[in-house]
Amino acid sequence: MSMIRTTSLLVVFTFAATVGCGEGDITEGVTAREESAGHRAHASTDRASASSLIWNIGPGDRRLKGPGAAPAAVPAGPVLSASDLVNTSPMNTLALYDTTGEWGVLGELYAMGAVNLASHFGSWTAKAATTYTCGELATYDAMIYIGSSYDEPLPACLLDDILASSHPVLWAFYNVWQLANRSPTFGATYGWTPGVLDFSSIAEVDYKGHALARSAANGGGILGTNITDTTKATVLALAKRADGTTLPWAIRSGNLTYVGDIPFTYMTEEDRYLAFADLLFDALAPTTPERHRVVLRLEDINPSDDPAQIQAVAEYLDAQGIPYGFGVIAEYHDPAGYYNDGTPEHFRLDQRPALVATIQYMLGHGGVMVMHGFTHQWDKDINPYTRVTGDDDEFFRVTENLDHTLNYVGPLPGDSLSSAGKRMDNAKTDFAHAHLVAPTIFELPHYAGSVNTYRAAATRFAARWERALYFPGLLRGAAPNYTWIFGQLFPYPVRDVYGTRVFPEDLGNIEPEPFHIFPARFPADIVNAAEKNLVVRDGVAGFYFHCFFDIQYLKDTVDGLRSLGYTFASPNEL
Ligand SMILES: [Zn+2]
Numbered sequence: 001m002s003m004i005r006t007t008s009l010l011v012v013f014t015f016a017a018t019v020g021c022g023e024g025d026i027t028e029g030v031t032a033r034e035e036s037a038g039h040r041a042h043a044s045t046d047r048a049s050a051s052s053l054i055w056n057i058g059p060g061d062r063r064l065k066g067p068g069a070a071p072a073a074v075p076a077g078p079v080l081s082a083s084d085l086v087n088t089s090p091m092n093t094l095a096l097y098d099t100t101g102e103w104g105v106l107g108e109l110y111a112m113g114a115v116n117l118a119s120h121f122g123s124w125t126a127k128a129a130t131t132y133t134c135g136e137l138a139t140y141d142a143m144i145y146i147g148s149s150y151d152e153p154l155p156a157c158l159l160d161d162i163l164a165s166s167h168p169v170l171w172a173f174y175n176v177w178q179l180a181n182r183s184p185t186f187g188a189t190y191g192w193t194p195g196v197l198d199f200s201s202i203a204e205v206d207y208k209g210h211a212l213a214r215s216a217a218n219g220g221g222i223l224g225t226n227i228t229d230t231t232k233a234t235v236l237a238l239a240k241r242a243d244g245t246t247l248p249w250a251i252r253s254g255n256l257t258y259v260g261d262i263p264f265t266y267m268t269e270e271d272r273y274l275a276f277a278d279l280l281f282d283a284l285a286p287t288t289p290e291r292h293r294v295v296l297r298l299e300d301i302n303p304s305d306d307p308a309q310i311q312a313v314a315e316y317l318d319a320q321g322i323p324y325g326f327g328v329i330a331e332y333h334d335p336a337g338y339y340n341d342g343t344p345e346h347f348r349l350d351q352r353p354a355l356v357a358t359i360q361y362m363l364g365h366g367g368v369m370v371m372h373g374f375t376h377q378w379d380k381d382i383n384p385y386t387r388v389t390g391d392d393d394e395f396f397r398v399t400e401n402l403d404h405t406l407n408y409v410g411p412l413p414g415d416s417l418s419s420a421g422k423r424m425d426n427a428k429t430d431f432a433h434a435h436l437v438a439p440t441i442f443e444l445p446h447y448a449g450s451v452n453t454y455r456a457a458a459t460r461f462a463a464r465w466e467r468a469l470y471f472p473g474l475l476r477g478a479a480p481n482y483t484w485i486f487g488q489l490f491p492y493p494v495r496d497v498y499g500t501r502v503f504p505e506d507l508g509n510i511e512p513e514p515f516h517i518f519p520a521r522f523p524a525d526i527v528n529a530a531e532k533n534l535v536v537r538d539g540v541a542g543f544y545f546h547c548f549f550d551i552q553y554l555k556d557t558v559d560g561l562r563s564l565g566y567t568f569a570s571p572n573e574l
Pocket of ligand 1: 299300372446
């Protein structure tokens, strides 16, 4: 999968696109007017949200470096704090990040990844490591540091405070040699010493009996460790080289947990990132009992849909006692008549009474409605496929290359907090006209939006339900830098750096046919990813399904997830 063809996007993450519902038979009860729009066959173009890969590059990954956007050190910026997902949690995490050197811009992105996860457990404060105030570690319950700039000048008192602290410290990748060098007794105390960077091709990390994936394209290396006293240092996870030999991926000694990798790079659904997400429980909620829940979302329901297939899925889920969410797009726009022989089409929810009746049925039988955009496209231009609802991006400019790779260009022209909010408000008006209570959960079309989009959603919705994009500047209080994008999926609910609760979708979706750069994805793939997710001791996995596909795919997925021990949860329970 090579999807890095852009000249400006250095950190690319790709969610495949969502396919708009619509193929299928017209059934009794559908009005003639609905019938005219009932045969949308754009399954091949809208592959939205999540199918497969998230790529976040690592420091030193020059192969992926585009011209004209040379990374650099960044100002340290202010301190940013945020409250937790559950305001009753007393846990407070300090996250420190690197800012210096050629790859200084990456540190803030990795810190966002860390604090997004830490928000599940409590509140957090993020700041540049160089601005650490002596003694402040003692005022936090735990600390996370992702070393991403080689030889970042860490304050000596930070090292001293860590060596003296009994609070959990989670340290990843670079600069742990500074900690070891600070104390002449480090090796004797902790039972291990830092080794050298191992640049072997490592595509597997074994954790808690599960083989997790690590991208073989990751050229950043893993920092080796020499364990000198196994009574003090415990190996938590092993990285496996292509030749079958192993080296520690994560070790713990006392309050210090060390991960020899940046767990956010090249993230996928089955990734060793899940191990890191689980390690946070040891630091922040060690008594958490084992529990495995999954949330399902039906996707891309819009006013062009044949309600019969949706109704059939809803009745199956009701019979199974499965609560679920369903994403609804308020308006259907095909401004160029792409699917209508050149004649533009435009439908609102209130023009589709049979569909609204199905939505009412779902709301009464375990379904929770999610707003999945106002139109899920951009009227002014192809973005990136057809200009049609369900196919295209609504809140971010995306273009397609001749080889079908995508460029995440940046905000759309005219992007602003108010313009993004107006589209959400317009959608709410459409729901009201259809006599539907507007959803309190939002899902960005194709999981892509500007900072203004996320901030507009934060003031209008109780939660988002998706994977999300983050940009340098958010923690440092600077204008967002759209030449870098950090993508993240979540294996449990969080409150992310935009200040919104985010429900998980981390398993992907059913796609029977490959589409350009996006591979096919079947129930077995969803179930396989869910098996990896079992390493997260109190995880919430999430996936989604398009109603126009054969319902047997959904049934097979449900059966597979249940056989792994998952129980279905409503988004209202999260
Ligand atoms: Zn969609």
